[in-house]
Amino acid sequence: MRITLATPADLDQLLAFREEAASWISALGSDQWSRPYPADRLLATIEADTVFMLREGGHTVGTITLTSEAEEGLWSEGELAEPSMFVNKLTVSRDYAGRDLGGRLLDWAGDRAYRSGAKWLRLDAWTTNQRLQRYYLDQGFQHMRTVLEGTAVNGGPRVSGWLAQRPARLADHGFADETPSPEPLRA
Template sequence: MMTIEAGTVFMLRDGQVTAATITLTPDAEEGLWTEDELREPSMFVNKLTVARTHAGRNLGGRLLDWAGDRAHRASAKWLRLDAWTTNARLQDYYLSQGFVHVRTVLEGDAVNGGPRVSGWLAQRAAQPAEHGFTDQTPAPTRLGFLPQ
């Protein structure tokens, strides 16, 4: 499903300027998470981007807090993500934001059919957060999940 049409792309606006974007979806990329992990209600972060003009203001960290808060309100247990396996700086950033490395997946193909490069998996608990944003988005839909 396309993320824009699905309503899973969110923009952080600073006046008329888009300062940052994040995709937050209940859909995991195929081949990354185990069946047991997928039984746990989770939301997945993709494509977190902060405009260079707005760098250095902790917008990425605050957006991750917003995403964790939204995931919590959707009844998710986890906020999960995958990052490039070769980008140690990005991995360190996510670790500094409270994520815990779960494992690295190297086998399989990416969603675009190319080789998998984004298989460094991490998660943190979905929980309420004071992110400081004025949230004008509709309330999240509560997740349905498989019984344990």
């Protein structure tokens, strides 16, 4: 399997992944990702070269977004002063579930973060999705806190405020990385 940068041609696949994941998560009893993700926002992240695709042959198997930009209002000034990279929208096709591809993508992200000079690989997860939170804990992340205050775009409470981190580190993820070398983080 290989990792590539996403291109605008991947937009429909990424939106389909999101819908597939939302349907699966809903069947498990969570409202995570129940609102459609705006295609223009997703396209902007693709064009910023922060969306990566996991491919096997001609199939797209999964995706992960990795950025140096933190979600506003979640991390403290002190935490933001530490060099970090942030994981978003980790998704693996249900056809490939059960192969630890999500864990390996997290290892890849931690490796890339480390090579860019990050100390931490961080994420925010759905506040009420305890199954997802357990998954990240099992992947070596440490829960930092849950942010409930603040508002989401629609005026409701923050829905993705469960914060976790693990050290960025070199990893043998087993993927062929076809992406450009990571840029060093800005101080």
